[in-house]
Amino acid sequence: METIKIAIAKGRLAKHSIGLLEEIGIDCRILKEDSRKLVFHLSSHQLEVILLKAVDVPTYVEHGVVDMGIVGKDVLMEQEKPLYEVMDLKFGGCRFSIAGRLGDGLGKKHLRVATKYPNVARKHFASKGQSVEIIRQEGSVELAPIMGLSDIILDIVETGKTLKENGLVILEDVAHLSARLVLNKVSYKTKKKEISTIIEAMGEKVN
Numbered sequence: 001m002e003t004i005k006i007a008i009a010k011g012r013l014a015k016h017s018i019g020l021l022e023e024i025g026i027d028c029r030i031l032k033e034d035s036r037k038l039v040f041h042l043s044s045h046q047l048e049v050i051l052l053k054a055v056d057v058p059t060y061v062e063h064g065v066v067d068m069g070i071v072g073k074d075v076l077m078e079q080e081k082p083l084y085e086v087m088d089l090k091f092g093g094c095r096f097s098i099a100g101r102l103g104d105g106l107g108k109k110h111l112r113v114a115t116k117y118p119n120v121a122r123k124h125f126a127s128k129g130q131s132v133e134i135i136r137q138e139g140s141v142e143l144a145p146i147m148g149l150s151d152i153i154l155d156i157v158e159t160g161k162t163l164k165e166n167g168l169v170i171l172e173d174v175a176h177l178s179a180r181l182v183l184n185k186v187s188y189k190t191k192k193k194e195i196s197t198i199i200e201a202m203g204e205k206v207n
C-alpha cells in the first residue's frame with residue numbers, strides 16, 4: 001500500500017474535514033491535539049495529513065506534494081488550478097454574493113468592486129458585459145462600500161450577519177459554495193487503488 005498524502009485547510013473547514021476522515025475509520029486523535037504541528041503521519045492507515053492555509057491547498061495538490069486536498073469551492077474558483085475536483089463534501093456551505101448599501105443598485109456605468117476574489121469578480125462582471133474596477137482586499141471587505149472605497153463587494157455570505165450588522169444588502173447571488181475533495185492528476189493514475197478506496201468511503205458518508 002502506498003502512503004496517501006492529504007492537505008486539509010486550517011480554519012473553518014478543519015473540524016469538518018477531520019470529522020470526515022474519522023467517519024471513514026481513520027483515527028485522527030493526534031490531529032485534534034492542541035499543537036503547532038503541521039504534518040501528521042497516521043501510519044496505521046498509510047496516510048499523511050498536512051494542515052495549511054486554505055488558499056495554499058490547491059498549490060500543494062497541483063505540484064503533487066500531496067495527492068489530495070479538501071478546500072472550499074471559492075478558493076478553487078479563484079485559482080482555477082488544473083486539479084480533479086471529484087466530490088462535493090457538502091459542508092462549509094456558503095455563497096458568493098454581491099452586496100452593497102441599501103438603495104444603491106448595480107446600475108452604475110462603471111462599478112468599483114471590493115473583494116478578496118478578484119478573478120471571480122472579473123469573470124462574473126465580464127460575463128454580463130459590465131465595466132468594473134476591482135479593488136483587492138484581504139479581509140473586512142464589508143468596510144469598503146461603507147467607507148466609500150467601493151460601490152459594491154463580492155464576498156462570501158453564510159448567515160448574512162456580517163452584511164446586516166454593517167448595513168449592507170445582497171444585490172445578487174453569484175454561486176453556491178461548499179468544501180470539495182480535489183486530486184492531483186498524476187496521483188490519480190499512479191495511486192488509483194488507494195485513492196479510489198478513500199473516495200468511495202467518503203462518498204458513502206457524504207451522500
Ligand SMILES: Nc1ncnc2c1ncn2[C@@H]1O[C@H](COP(=O)(O)OP(=O)(O)OP(=O)(O)O)[C@@H](O)[C@H]1O
Pocket residue numbers: 009010011012013053054055071072073074075092093094156157158159177178179
Ligand atoms: N462565513 C464564511 N466566511 C468565509 N469562509 C467560509 C464561511 N463559511 C464557510 N466558509 C468556507 O471556509 C473557507 C475559509 O475558511 P478559513 O477560516 O480558513 O477562512 P479564510 O478567511 O480563508 O482564512 P484566513 O482567515 O486565514 O485568511 C472558505 O474557503 C469557504 O469555503
Ligand SMILES: O=P(O)(O)OC[C@H]1O[C@H](OP(=O)(O)OP(=O)(O)O)[C@H](O)[C@@H]1O
Pocket residue numbers: 138139140141142155156157158159160161162163
Ligand atoms: O454571512 P456571515 O455568516 O456573517 O459570514 C460572512 C463573513 O465571514 C467571512 O469573513 P471572515 O470571518 O473570514 O473575516 P474576514 O473579513 O477577515 O475575511 C466573509 O468574508 C464575511 O465577511
